[in-house]
Amino acid sequence: MSKSPLRKDKTCLNCRHVVEQKFCPNCGQENTDTRKTFHHLFIHFFEDLTHYENAFWRTIKNLLFKPAALTKEYLSGKRLSYLAPVRLYIFISFVTFLLIAIFPLHVNDNSTDTLKSENIQKQTSAITNSLKEDKDVKALLNSKSISSEDKKAIEEVLSNPQTSKKSLVQFGYKSVNQLDSIQKYGSKAEKLSDFSYWINRKIQLIKDKNTGREALDKFAESFIHNLPKVLFIIMPFFAFFLWVFHSKKRWYYFDHGIFTLHYFSFLLLIFLVIFIIGKIGVLFGGNPIVDTIVRLITIIGSIWMFYYFFPAHHRFYGETRTVSFFKSITLFFINSFFILFLLVAFAFYTFINIH
Structure with a gap:
């Protein structure tokens, strides 16, 4: 919440309504001084992006450890307690690809x-x-x-x-x-x-x-730089396959879209955690204990990424375990082949555009 001083003028700058207290009773805008320092601008950006008052950490906790819980809460109407699905995905995607750009992957x-x-x-x-x-x-x-x-x-x-x-x-x-x-x-x-x-x-x-190293580095840089665009292409199709396999009367495409946004946010978040842990491990210069911990976290994270979809699907759609399992397996393979096809096509496109 902003700590900027209140304006002496009690007229709302947004709707011209009379503001008796801190917030306008007509439009809800905060009646504070609009001139901000860079510090206020940065804090406001972070708070607005994460809905800072515990919503961010509550969202992350549920996303990581409670499959489908966020989606069910959001669709039930409890939306102020958590980050909005689109905002969550954009934030995690932004941080993930920013760190990859700062600490790029190089081929040996x-x-x-x-x-x-x-x-x-x-x-x-x-x-x-x-x-x-x-x-x-x-x-x-x-x-x-x-x-x-x-x-x-x-x-x-x-x-x-x-x-x-x-x-x-x-x-x-x-x-x-x-x-x-x-x-x-x-x-x-x-x-x-x-x-x-x-x-x-x-x-x-x-x-x-180019040398072999230069070509591969250029390929990796271009591929990772444009990968967010590919994910935005994949997600609507992922939601479409969910829509095909479930009741059209009970579930709207919008519901599948929210589930997809949360699922892809989870995948990016786990990848981000593994990436950060790996970079921390590099700083210790091959310490055997640290290497073991890094490998263990990477293995656990990878297994959790693979397994997560199955309980998430079962808990969200509320079908029997048997039906949910077979649908999950089918959807998993359909989406895996489709995603693989798009990634291969994108990799080929990236390669032929190396200069």
Whole structure:
């Protein structure tokens, strides 16, 4: 609650009603001095965001340890005692992604180099010997119809072939110029489909401009930066699947939406706790006791994230345990596959937009 001094003027600045005490009896606005210091602005922002008078901590406690309790309380009309679902989600999302931006995740250099080496070895195979003996290829190399750069690229393929027709994505090309030359002048067996060529050319452009570490760091930064947008896309579909599986007469889509907001707020909050604990563990520099505690909290948190949906679904929708269990399992797999599909699509979109 604001501690700003009351205005001497008893006329409400919002509705011009006469204000006898601290709050306007007509619109409820507080009749205090509107000129604020930065300190007051910051405190007002935090109090407004968290509904500070114990509502914040009460909300967090129920969200973490009482599945579906917040949703039932909100829909029953008890709304002033807790944070509003949208405000709760925005606040947790803001804090989570702010901390991730401040303390970003980095890929280990050694693991990056190892992964790159293993991928190249797995995807590399020799071009058939017939290509070396192909008269058309030899004639092409001896002709003046192609540039010296293209000739060099083709000779590199012949002397050190690293392509395979077995996979869509291939890691054996040395440069974009080499890939373009193969696609333009190579034999029919070595040319890629239009889609495969587009993907491989994009990958090669990224490899030419970035090291493995730089590419993965850029990918992680862009992916995490835009992840809140993906979650906003996922949530309406999550609520829609709940609506499909439950009585349309008893439950409105709005009810499923509130349940979804609370559930995703819980997931982000658990992720935030695990993230903070992990960063604290790093500060202790590999202390075995701290590492054990961090691993234990991470395991418990991960299990609770997985299990939480089942009691939340049962308690909120009030169905028998058997019916609720089978519905929960079905919904869990449907939503998991849908979310995985969206995340993979988003990851692919993020990757092809790396510069």
